[in-house]
Amino acid sequence: MKKLRKKVYMTAGFNTVSLGTGRKEFHPKKPRPGIEHYIKESGEGTLSKIGGGKNIDESVIGNFMAARFNKQANLPGFIPMIDKDLHGKPATSVEGACGSGGLALMAGIRSVLAETADVVLTIGVEVQNTVKAIYGADILAGAGWYQERKKGHAYFFPGQFSDRAGAYFEKYGREKSRKGLARWFRNAIENARLCPTAQEFHNKVEDLEALGMSEPNGRTFVDNLNVFDCSKVSDGASSIAIVSEEGLEKIGIEKKDAIEVVGWGQCEADITAPPEDLTTLSTIKMAAEEALASAGITIDDLGTIETHDCFTIAGILAVEALGFAKPGGGADFVAEGNTARDGKIPMNTTGGLIGWGHPTGATGVHQAVTIWEQLTGRAGDAQINIDPKKPYGLTINMGGDDVTVVAIVYKRG
Amino acid sequence: MKYEDILENVTVLGAAGKMGSGILLLTAVEMADLSMKQENKERNFILNAMDVSDSGLSGLMNYLRVQITKIAEKKTVVLRSAYADRADLIENGEIIEQYVCDVMNIVRPTTGLVPAYKSNLIFEAVNENPELKVKIFRDIENNTKLSPWYFTNTSSVPIGSLDSKAELGGRILGFHFYNPPAVQKLVEVIVTDKTLPELKEFAATFASKLRKITVPSNDFAGFIGNGHFMRDALHGIEEAKRISSDLGFTGGVYALNKVSQELLVRPMGIFQLIDYVGIDVCKYIMQVMNPHLEDEDLHSEILDMMIEQNVRGGQNSDGSQKDGFLKYEKGRPVAIYDPDNKVYVPIDDLKGKTDEFLGAIPDCVPAWKSIIREKDKDDILKGYFITLKGMTSNGPDLAVRYIKRSKEIGEKLVADNVAANEKDVNTVMLTGFFHAYGPINDFLNQG
Numbered sequence: 133m134k135k136l137r138k139k140v141y142m143t144a145g146f147n148t149v150s151l152g153t154g155r156k157e158f159h160p161k162k163p164r165p166g167i168e169h170y171i172k173e174s175g176e177g178t179l180s181k182i183g184g185g186k187n188i189d190e191s192v193i194g195n196f197m198a199a200r201f202n203k204q205a206n207l208p209g210f211i212p213m214i215d216k217d218l219h220g221k222p223a224t225s226v227e228g229a230c231g232s233g234g235l236a237l238m239a240g241i242r243s244v245l246a247e248t249a250d251v252v253l254t255i256g257v258e259v260q261n262t263v264k265a266i267y268g269a270d271i272l273a274g275a276g277w278y279q280e281r282k283k284g285h286a287y288f289f290p291g292q293f294s295d296r297a298g299a300y301f302e303k304y305g306r307e308k309s310r311k312g313l314a315r316w317f318r319n320a321i322e323n324a325r326l327c328p329t330a331q332e333f334h335n336k337v338e339d340l341e342a343l344g345m346s347e348p349n350g351r352t353f354v355d356n357l358n359v360f361d362c363s364k365v366s367d368g369a370s371s372i373a374i375v376s377e378e379g380l381e382k383i384g385i386e387k388k389d390a391i392e393v394v395g396w397g398q399c400e401a402d403i404t405a406p407p408e409d410l411t412t413l414s415t416i417k418m419a420a421e422e423a424l425a426s427a428g429i430t431i432d433d434l435g436t437i438e439t440h441d442c443f444t445i446a447g448i449l450a451v452e453a454l455g456f457a458k459p460g461g462g463a464d465f466v467a468e469g470n471t472a473r474d475g476k477i478p479m480n481t482t483g484g485l486i487g488w489g490h491p492t493g494a495t496g497v498h499q500a501v502t503i504w505e506q507l508t509g510r511a512g513d514a515q516i517n518i519d520p521k522k523p524y525g526l527t528i529n530m531g532g533d534d535v536t537v538v539a540i541v542y543k544r545g
Numbered sequence: 546m547k548y549e550d551i552l553e554n555v556t557v558l559g560a561a562g563k564m565g566s567g568i569l570l571l572t573a574v575e576m577a578d579l580s581m582k583q584e585n586k587e588r589n590f591i592l593n594a595m596d597v598s599d600s601g602l603s604g605l606m607n608y609l610r611v612q613i614t615k616i617a618e619k620k621t622v623v624l625r626s627a628y629a630d631r632a633d634l635i636e637n638g639e640i641i642e643q644y645v646c647d648v649m650n651i652v653r654p655t656t657g658l659v660p661a662y663k664s665n666l667i668f669e670a671v672n673e674n675p676e677l678k679v680k681i682f683r684d685i686e687n688n689t690k691l692s693p694w695y696f697t698n699t700s701s702v703p704i705g706s707l708d709s710k711a712e713l714g715g716r717i718l719g720f721h722f723y724n725p726p727a728v729q730k731l732v733e734v735i736v737t738d739k740t741l742p743e744l745k746e747f748a749a750t751f752a753s754k755l756r757k758i759t760v761p762s763n764d765f766a767g768f769i770g771n772g773h774f775m776r777d778a779l780h781g782i783e784e785a786k787r788i789s790s791d792l793g794f795t796g797g798v799y800a801l802n803k804v805s806q807e808l809l810v811r812p813m814g815i816f817q818l819i820d821y822v823g824i825d826v827c828k829y830i831m832q833v834m835n836p837h838l839e840d841e842d843l844h845s846e847i848l849d850m851m852i853e854q855n856v857r858g859g860q861n862s863d864g865s866q867k868d869g870f871l872k873y874e875k876g877r878p879v880a881i882y883d884p885d886n887k888v889y890v891p892i893d894d895l896k897g898k899t900d901e902f903l904g905a906i907p908d909c910v911p912a913w914k915s916i917i918r919e920k921d922k923d924d925i926l927k928g929y930f931i932t933l934k935g936m937t938s939n940g941p942d943l944a945v946r947y948i949k950r951s952k953e954i955g956e957k958l959v960a961d962n963v964a965a966n967e968k969d970v971n972t973v974m975l976t977g978f979f980h981a982y983g984p985i986n987d988f989l990n991q992g
Contacts, residue, residue: 266618270636282635286621352622 136393140244141375141545142237143390144383145501146177150331150368150489152261160261167202167259168210170369170491175214175255178371182251182383185215188373189249191223194236194256195493196531200271201262211253218253229275230442231531232256233370233496234538238398240374250379256497257369265365272492275532277403287354290362292533293443294354299410300445301356304460312463313444314344317360317486319472320441324483326514331366331489344444360486361444368491370498380545387545391504391525395429395541397422403535411460413446415534417453423526423539431455434477435522436506438499440530441484447471450528451479473516481506482514496529496538503527507544546665546743548750551694552576553590556661557668558681560594560654561601563860564698565670567726569594569605569652570612571755572668577648581627592651593660602654612727613648617641662689668720670698673829675710678702682711694744696720700771701833704764705737715739718748721768722757723977724822731977732757737764760972765963766837769973771830772963773984774818775843776954778827781805781815782845784943788902795881795890796899798870801943802878803899808906808933808944809951810913810926812979817878820858820869824851856882904938916981923982930988948989955984 148170151158158164171193179185191211198204208223228235233256240252260268266286273281273288285291301309318340324330337343346358353359375383380390397419408414424430431454439454441447448462456477457465465471471479482488482502485495503525505511507518525542555572559565573592580590596602617624621637624644634640653660661667662685671677682695695717697707704719711717719735732752736745752759762768767775785797792800802814819827831843851857851870858869871878872889880889911929916922930948933941955970964970971983982988 264618266621266637266641270638273636282632286625286637350622352619 137245138247139377140241140393141377141380141387141390142372142393142500142504142542143375143380143385143545144178144181145370145372145504146174146181147329147370147498147501148173148177148368149329150366150491152331152364152366152489154331154335154364156334158261164261164367165259167198167204167257168213170257170259170367171207171210171255172214174257174369174371175211175253178253178255178373179215182373182385185217187251187383188215188218188221188253189251190221190240190243191218191253191255192236192239192243193223193225194227194232194234194254194497195225196227196229196232196258197271197274197492198257198259200274201258201260201268207257211255227493228536229531230440230490230492230495231529231536231538232493233498233500234398234527234529234531234540235496235536237372237374237496237500237540238396238538241393241396244374244376244379247376250376251383252374253371254374254497255369255371256491256494258491258493259367260365260491261367268365275535279404285354289533290354290357290443293445294348294356296407296410296449297356297361297443297445300448300460300463303411304463308467309448309463310345311341312448312466313357313361314341315467315469316441316444316447316471317341317344319466320480320483320487322487323473323481323514324487327482327488327512329368330483330487331364332483332487357443357445363442363485363490366489366491368489368494368498370494370501372497372500372504389508390545391507391542392545393540394524394543395423395425395427397424397426397537397539399537401535401537403532407534411449413449413453413530413534415537416440416450416528416530416539419537419539420454420526420528423541427524427541429524429541431477433522433524434526435518435524436481436503436516437477437479437526437528438481438484438502439479439526439528440495440499441480441486442490442530444486446530447479447484447486473514478516481511481516496527499527499529500540500542503542507542548747549579549585549588551665551747552579553588554664555591555666555668556593556595556664557670558595558661559669559671561596561598561605562670563724564722564726565596565668566605566608567724568668568670568698568722570609570727573609573648573652574613574616575751575754576651577644580651581647590651591653591660591663593664594652594654595656595658595661596654597656599656602656606649606652606654609649609652610645613645614641617644658684659688661685661693663691664689664693665691667693667695668698669695673699673701673826673833675702675707675833678707679710682707682713682717686711686713692716694747696748698722701767701830703766703837704735705739708737708739715741716744718744719762719764719768720748720752721762721770723770729977729979730756730758731770731973732759733762733768733770733973733977734759735762735764735768758972758976760969760976761965762969762973763963763965765961766834767830767963769958769964769970770977771834772958773951773954773970773974774822774978775827775831775834777951778815778819779843779845780947780950780954782847784946785816786847788939788943792895792899792902794885795883796895796902798881799892799895800899800903800940802871804903804940804943805947806913807910808940809947810911810916810929810981812913814878816870819848820866820871820873821860823857823859824848824869825857826859828852850884851882854884854887856884903940903943905936906938906940907932907936911981913981917979923986923988926982927988934989945989951984952986959985
């Protein structure tokens, strides 16, 4: 990647609640807010910190499947609804399945670099509880190649990652692997309990690892994963402002209250080609390596990571893709507590996709908001101690089965 | 005849009723699953849904569509492989829709009996009227060329009497579902000396395919379930009457309903259960049972009086509870019927005096909803019952008397050879009535 021609910052992050089963206020049979509510709430959350819509030059919205979940397309049209000062300004919608949020961030970063904007409002949103999970699985299957849907599992993506878990079990041993997955689940829930917007904030289960060890049942779900290994169905939105140095001045925010984008890797794999090795997330590996190289750092410089754990196995495989453990060692690395909030490399400190929630199109933006909170000391009860020797944060956002990946490296501004 | 052959043509009589609709649903799904097997693809499975009510049948078809969809949504994983050869069905939604169509295609609603003449198996779920049942069986017998089997859902009429009056020659057995059939796990299976062995064999296979727990009951009117429930209900009614000198009728009903639910740790109080089943249905069941009993009189003047005043309980067609002894708002009791003034008295007006009468109760009464999930529920219940027994106030006294009576009823069912053993009585109460414990237990014994 070429050296950045100017500095890019992110600030004024905002998350709505991730609503779905687990939240006390969620009731499947009662009416819930629609997609426009989430867009407005998160957009206003960011705008209120940066002087309102008049300071925005351009907006990007990331979303995966509103066209089916909400029978709604043309999402840019909702941007001026947030603030009348956004009327008449550019807005763009981007889609890359569960990586849509990451693509929205990249679109914002590029606009700042292209010097066509100094302040970009970036929103990710998904409202998925409009259909039962069994039908939601059909919609989410759109993140894979449609030609594969017929032979795929009823729960298509859990099926894909169950196959990955099965291959991992076979190669490296089932019991130790399941322990690693259960520990990943425990960390996710424990972290989510510290974050009031998290879907698992109200979770009170005592022995989380025992729950995580529940035996998978292929007759009713998938062969190698139980429901605790999976992120839930979520409604939510996140937003953040992507700004230049001039932009920071314009919105009156000091650099220390922002994070600087210091490198990234954005990689695309062929959706029609099956993974070469089920036990490796090779596109994530490629993107993470590019991101670290462009930032000029190694994994030893990272203080915290937000990685795309749509399934516990994806968390373990990302640990290996990043190089924290050799192939097969990821499960042990996690089981030993190294990725817990007080471990060697705290990951998903507000719960990640499994604990905080996975409003698919919003996830990439949510990850950036969490890193912004952690690096600028705004994470509240979920705040971790950032070692000054390891000042960098990393986000990894994935769309489909290791197909659309965005990895971004940040440090405090 | 093989299992599949029998199920090729079936009729459910009274299909739009509370029990009939559930039986129809379960049978339709079982038949559809058979029809989807490769070896059965050429067969034409037919399930006649017979009922005299046209509007009932139209409601039934809606009920089926909704319920089959729910069933399909739960077993989509299996359905995807069942429809693997259908290239046109790709998404779960398409597969579920097709399955609903395939099950519905088997069902033929009818208000006439003629289609039943071609059936191998007849499920009977009409009113608890022995004459009506015999009349229908005779009609089919006079017109069919087959020798159909009759599975009756009666909860009270002796099977032997139906067999001899309708001259079925042993082609009948009792296959008694609990309400609602799609949910309750229990089926009481009642055979007579004459019941043909192949019926018994089929009944066992069919029940296991439906994932039901079967309990054999001997052919005594009321069998195990109603044999217990009717006597248990009469005890509640008598006790309410006994304390009404202190509390009045409404206070007595409220007190006994509360004691039988909360202190006995049951899913609902006895008067709510009578309302749920229907006051008229309870009376009717007792009437059917009574002539078959030698040394007891199953009858309640209070039930007669309620029915005379047209207070009947039971359910509306949407499943909501009709008012009976209790008045319900959103399914919860809010008032008690006062037959003297023909009005409902709000529970809030009765609470103070009644609770005072009931007196002290144990500090930690287990809640039915949570106790059923406890692994060591029997130990918890035993400790609780011993505490209850040690108390002298009216509430615990009523509860202990109730527990003893309930046990006595259970033991008599075994002594009278209605149930083969104590375990069967307990299984019926646990799985058919959702009790947290069987009535025959030693919870009141010290140690």
